[in-house]
Amino acid sequence: MAAIVARELTKHYRTSRRREGVWGGVLDLVARRRETVKALSGVSFAIERGETxxxxxxxxxxxxxTIKLLTGILRPTAGELSVLGVSPWRQRRRHAMQIGVVFGQRTQLWWDLAVIEALKLLARIYRVPPADFETRLKTFSEILDLEPILHRPVRKLSLGQRTRCDLAASLLHNPPVLFLDEPTIGMDAAVKARMRDFIRATREINGTTIILTTHDTSDIEELCGRLLLIDRGLLLFDGTLERFKDSYGRWRTLIVDLAEPVDLDRMRQLLGDPDLKLSAPLERRLTIGFDRRACTAHELLARLEGKAPIRDVATAEADIEAIVREIYEGFYP
Ligand SMILES: Nc1ncnc2c1ncn2[C@@H]1O[C@H](COP(=O)(O)OP(=O)(O)OP(=O)(O)O)[C@@H](O)[C@H]1O
Ligand SMILES: [Mg+2]
Incomplete structure (x- = not known):
């Protein structure tokens, strides 16, 4: 059976809609106007053990x-959810012991305690045997470089430092399932690399099942075998990165190196297709962005053959960053 199963998962928030101005404030006190925000509208997926x-x-x-429903912080409005056979919101305590969670935007550590104290306290809450705590702390400190910050109060840490501590905290009890909501937010390139190494190591050693959200597409490329794309509470895509690129990545780039400086107007004439995206990033390099459903690199080259002094050619796939941007901008129906 799959580790995580969501069926028609739905979450509606009920909030009050505030009126403007002083008089509005008075009216709000007397009669609140309620509105419903449909955050999730029937999302279904199944995730196997060990998947990221x-x-x-x-x-x-x-x-x-979605992460808050999966961790049991919120209760779904409708639909079914199970994580390792446990209902996150009905069996909150039992669920808490089997999951780790990091919200990159906020910390689960006590603000005024030193990092090491906060970790020890968590270890006691989760009943981690002292010997295990010591070994794990040592490993985490090494990979995440925690040593220099262990004795600082949590509130004095930078965002990237705090998230590293949060990640260590989330794994103290060695949970089989890990949820990460924007784990690499605010991190510099070096720390991001460490964080990803750590996530990979955890997965390899313990076979941890991991769900992470991110706005950094390189997190996906480096860590995830599969991605779920949601928009306005609906699941738009569920599959591998390759399939994602295949379904959405309609733009490809043909790179042509010439023996002479590029004359863009002439190239436009030779190619004769207004939908192509032409540019000359280098003096002698022409790049042609084309819709792979409309034509092929081979056809484009044939139009230039014999008319432009071609020295070398290469093609590039659309990168995932560009695809995601196009989807977010409503490029695809
Ligand atoms: N407690 C709440 N009360 C009312 N509406 C909420 C609440 N939390 C979230 N929402 C609304 O639900 C929708 C989904 O929010 P959610 O935080 O899940 O988005 P997200 O995908 O995590 O976005 P982001 O990339 O900005 O973190 C949004 O319209 C948001 O305003
Ligand atoms: Mg969010």
Whole structure:
């Protein structure tokens, strides 16, 4: 059976809609206007043990809501959810012991304690045997470089430092399932690389099932075998990165190196297709962006053959960053 199963998962938030101005404030006191925000509208997926799945989507898509439902912080409005056979919101305590969670935007550590104290306290809450705590702390400190910050109060840490501590905290009890909501937010390139190494190591050693949300597509490329794309509470895509590129990545680039400086107007004439995206990033290099459903690199080259002094050619796939941007901008229906 799959580690995580969601069926028609739905979450509606009931919030009050505030009126403007002083008089509005008075009216709000007397009679609140309520409104419903449909954060998730029937999302279904199944995740196998040991999978690392990336959850992506524009701001407000419903990613954090999904994580909060999966961790049992919120109760679904409708639909079914099970994580290792446990219902996250009905069996909260039992669920808490089997999951680790990191919200990159906020910390689960006590603000005024030193990092080491906060970790020890968590270890006691989770009943981690002292010997295990020592070994894990040592490993985590090494990979995440925690040593220099262990004795600082949590509130004095930078965002990247704090998230590293949060990640260590989330894994103290060695949970089989890990949820990460924007784990690499605010991290510099070096720390991001460490963080990803750590996530990979955890997965390899313990076979941890991981769901992470991110706005950094390189997290997906480096860590996730599969991605779920949600937008406005609906699941738009569920599959591998290759399939994602195949379904959405309609733009390819043909790179042509010439023996002479590029004359863009002439090239436009030779190619004769207004939908192509032409540019000359180098003096003698022409790049042609084309829709692979409309034509092929071979056809484009044939139009230039014998008329332009071609020295070398290469093609490039659309990168995932560009695809995601196009989807978010409503490029695809
Ligand atoms: N407690 C709440 N009360 C009312 N509406 C909420 C609440 N939390 C989230 N929402 C709304 O639900 C929708 C989904 O929010 P959610 O936080 O899940 O988005 P997200 O995909 O995590 O976005 P981001 O990329 O900005 O983190 C948004 O429209 C948001 O305004
Ligand atoms: Mg979010």
């Amino acid at each position: 799945v990336g959850l992506i989507g524009p701001n407000g898509a419903g990613k954090s809501t």
